[in-house]
Amino acid sequence: MSIIADIEQQMVDALKDALPSAAYIAAFPDDAGDFDLARYELAALVHYAGSRFDAPRSLSEPGRQDRDLRFAVLLYVRGLRGPAGSYAALESIRQALQNRRFAGSLPARMVADRLAGEEAGIWQWEVEVSVPAPAVAAHQIRPRTGGPLTFTQGDGA
Numbered sequence: 001m002s003i004i005a006d007i008e009q010q011m012v013d014a015l016k017d018a019l020p021s022a023a024y025i026a027a028f029p030d031d032a033g034d035f036d037l038a039r040y041e042l043a044a045l046v047h048y049a050g051s052r053f054d055a056p057r058s059l060s061e062p063g064r065q066d067r068d069l070r071f072a073v074l075l076y077v078r079g080l081r082g083p084a085g086s087y088a089a090l091e092s093i094r095q096a097l098q099n100r101r102f103a104g105s106l107p108a109r110m111v112a113d114r115l116a117g118e119e120a121g122i123w124q125w126e127v128e129v130s131v132p133a134p135a136v137a138a139h140q141i142r143p144r145t146g147g148p149l150t151f152t153q154g155d156g157a
Contacts, residue, residue, distance in 0.1 A: 004048045004069065006103035007131055011046045011071060018096035019044060019089060028074065037122055042089060043076040049128065053135060067135035070111070073097075075125040086123050093127050105133040 008027050015025045024040045028047035037043060054066040073093055079085040090113055099107040111128040118124065 003103050003105075003133065007069065007071065007105065008046050008048060010102045011073070011097060011129070014096045014100060015044050015046070015073070015093060018092045020084065023089075037076050040076065041078050042084060044089070044093065045074045045076075047072055047074070051135075065135045067133050069105070069131040069133060071129045071131060073127040073129065074116075075123075075127065077123050077125070078121055080123060086125055090125060090127065097127075097129050102131055103133075105131045107132075 012025055012027055019025060020042065022041060024043040026045060028045040029035045035045075049070040049072045051070065052068040054068075075086060075089055075093065077084070077086040077089055081087055094110055094113070097108050098110050101107055109130045109132070111130050113125060113127040116124040116126045
């Protein structure tokens with residue numbers, strides 16, 4: 001798996017622990033047209049939304065950068081208020097994801113939540129989460145060693 005898929009799945013797992021058991025929680029389906037929102041009172045779908053990369057950390061290591069992976073949780077809910085409403089779900093999502101480490105990343109940061117719309121009585125929200133992690137070019141990953149080799153008398157040196 002990739003770090004993207006690992007983080008996405010770990011976010012899904014964290015949300016399953018935080019949202020009501022009747023909620024449908026999953027990674028966004030590959031074929032969005034097959035997903036039927038009408039079957040659920042509350043659904044939370046996680047997807048990768050892209051990355052931003054900072055300038056290299058130093059001139060001596062141009063392949064080492066900080067990466068800001070962005071994920072979105074799309075929340076679909078039939079009401080705004082009450083224990084099964086979007087306000088409660090938005091807070092549960094924030095509490096489940098904020099400051100949590102996913103797949104060896106630095107702690108996740110909440111970026112924004114916003115109302116995306118309402119259609120046929122279903123409120124649609126988007127919660128944006130930033131997951132900072134180092135980005136290192138594959139050819140620059142150095143294997144860890146135990147230090148320099150040294151020989152002592154009797155080792156054949």
